[in-house]
Amino acid sequence: DAGITQSPRYKITETGRQVTLMCHQTWSHSYMFWYRQDLGHGLRLIYYSAAADITDKGEVPDGYVVSRSKTENFPLTLESATRSQTSVYFCATSSASSYNEQFFGPGTRLTVL
Amino acid sequence: AQSVTQLDSHVSVSEGTPVLLRCNYSSSYSPSLFWYVQHPNKGLQLLLKYTSAATLVKGINGFEAEFKKSETSFHLTKPSAHMSDAAEYFCVVSDRSGYSTLTFGKGTMLLVSP
Numbered sequence: 001d002a003g004i005t006q007s008p009r010y011k012i013t014e015t016g017r018q019v020t021l022m023c024h025q026t027w028s029h030s031y032m033f034w035y036r037q038d039l040g041h042g043l044r045l046i047y048y049s050a051a052a053d054i055t056d057k058g059e060v061p062d063g064y065v066v067s068r069s070k071t072e073n074f075p076l077t078l079e080s081a082t083r084s085q086t087s088v089y090f091c092a093t094s095s096a097s098s099y100n101e102q103f104f105g106p107g108t109r110l111t112v113l
Numbered sequence: 114a115q116s117v118t119q120l121d122s123h124v125s126v127s128e129g130t131p132v133l134l135r136c137n138y139s140s141s142y143s144p145s146l147f148w149y150v151q152h153p154n155k156g157l158q159l160l161l162k163y164t165s166a167a168t169l170v171k172g173i174n175g176f177e178a179e180f181k182k183s184e185t186s187f188h189l190t191k192p193s194a195h196m197s198d199a200a201e202y203f204c205v206v207s208d209r210s211g212y213s214t215l216t217f218g219k220g221t222m223l224l225v226s227p
Contacts, residue, residue: 100164104156
């Protein structure tokens with residue numbers, strides 16, 4: 001049971017490039033989330049999705065795009081990466097019946113040069 | 114609106130001594146409260162959660178937390194620290210009225226010395 005996986009685990013890119021971070025879950029949870037983790041800030045919500053084709057902005061959505069065509073996948077795209085987007089990105093899921101309890105993936109460490 | 118404040122950015126203890134990680138919250142509605150732990154270079158793992166039942170909540174690895182509404186606190190404790198407890202701990206709040214996103218504290222790094 002893979003649960004929730006993220007790929008790649010590590011990524012180095014250059015400013016201005018487009019980058020897509022993948023998140024895949026095998027639980028069929030309704031809700032999926034993207035967070036970024038930076039020193040001194042804890043985790044901040046970027047975007048979330050309540051179901052396929054339903055997405056909403058979180059606290060820090062600028063510079064990011066998401067889509068959710070299938071329940072199990074929730075990719076996060078940086079359309080034109082900036083150095084300030086260097087961070088660790090976590091995907092999380094939760095079920096509709098226990099929507100406040102979230103399960104986290106292992107994270108993707110992104111460096112933008 | 115909801116918010117959470119972790120009162121210490123770092124806590125240092127010796128192995129075998131008690132652990133106390135402090136958390137205060139603010140919530141417009143009845144809150145759900147969580148503690149998550151993150152070991153180095155790992156994802157977050159749920160330690161325990163409070164959703165409205167018993168105010169003293171027991172979690173994994175001997176941790177527990179007490180919900181005190183009058184003090185708006187949800188402090189995490191453990192009677193005896195183990196070296197493997199060294200990690201970063203996050204207090205998290207969510208409003209229970211309808212669906213609400215989670216709000217994370219900035220984290221407390223627990224250091225355990227031999």
